[in-house]
Amino acid sequence: MEEVGFEVPSSHPRAESLRIRHRLVEGFRRGLVAEAGLIAHGRGEAFDYLLGEATQPFALEAARAAVAHLLLAERPVISVNGNAAALAAEELVKLAEAVGAKLEVNLFYRSRAREEAVAAELRRAGAREVLGVGEVASATIPELQSQRRRVDPRGILVADVVLVPLEDGDRTEALRRMGKVVAAIDLNPLSRTARAANVTVVDNLVRALPLMVKLAAEMRGW
Template sequence: MSLIPKSHPRAKSLLIREKLVLGFEQGLVAREGLLAHGRGEAFDYLLGEKTNKAAKQAIKAAAAQILLAKLPIISINGNIAALCPKEIINLAKISGAKVEVNLFYANEKRKKNIIKILKKNGANEILGINPNFSTTLSGLDSARRIVDKNGIFAADVVIVPLEDGDRTMALRKAGKIVITFDLNPLSRTSQTANITIIDNVIRAVELLSITCKKLSKNNKNTLEKIVKNFNNKKNLSDNIIEIRNNLTRRSRFA
């Protein structure tokens, strides 16, 4: 990676970009994944590049929902493997979730590179890599329709970081509870998921792990109450208002 001074006002953002570029060079990230990150980064600017109150509430609801799940699955793509593999594996271990590699721009070489980085960061079991356990998720035409029959296909809760709207819709139609990270509160993914965490995935995954660990001490009734009291439509609305307020404040100094 290139040397980025800690004093640089955009240091964190630039480091994330460097991780993605390195991930591309290592064969983890698709070219299109670089473009997708840029779109998300634009919304992060509008949200103030911080985990706001609404995101923290969504993270709490997500943690409770994961802990209530019988078979929670974390879906892994190239961007996640490049940005926060260690944090994702840590989340899986703390929450009891399993991980499954599922790619839109799929090829065996990239999948093997992702598996390698996940194992390097502590993954013991990785689903979605054995063709003998492959099956099809209805409602999709992309490569993401191929899922593991012991993973996403059987899951009751699917955590989909950096998601696309088509698969979120297909998962919902299949009766899955979908938790997603998406910086755009207007996207189909955000609007379709059960719980949308409007936050940078690097910030949010670590906080989700901490929250899962904290809530694991609670009983089922308490966890169910947390989920019941969460309203995703209000969550999305609150984030849109946050963007509006940030723009209003900045316009005063323009």
């Protein structure tokens, strides 16, 4: 276990990456992140290392396309899991406001406590409404067996565009079969999510979301 009060030295060559790790570990301790979420982050971190831990030109173009889909949508929804909430709750809320999207909690390792924790994190970040918590997630995605099949009938079920940061490939495929446009943020370009989504931003969530907020502000006036 890490020592309380530990700080990453700014001089460390990978200081930002280490800070992100600490935020995720803190999210685990607070009930946002599942144990498996820590492993999933490590896998993504390996791909980020290959990208030079920087946003590449292809990610910028994909982010622009994803924002365009969200701005043009009639019913855009941003799906939020524990890792995303732990790492970027404020940016998720800002993006939702910038593109007029709803925020919906959707978890693979689902429990009422984790749902509430994720929703509370989003509300602390300024969200006025959070969908998908508890009994309101009463609809289901066809042909999907995991707990991620449960969705809010006011949100993902009726959405025309869904942004899925840190997603499961089977749900991305299922959403596509439902006729939805899916935009993903995924560091692994070979994942099922990345290959199944209409648009995939191959970048770290903590860089991609602030970029998308900025792009949304610029593109609203086009």
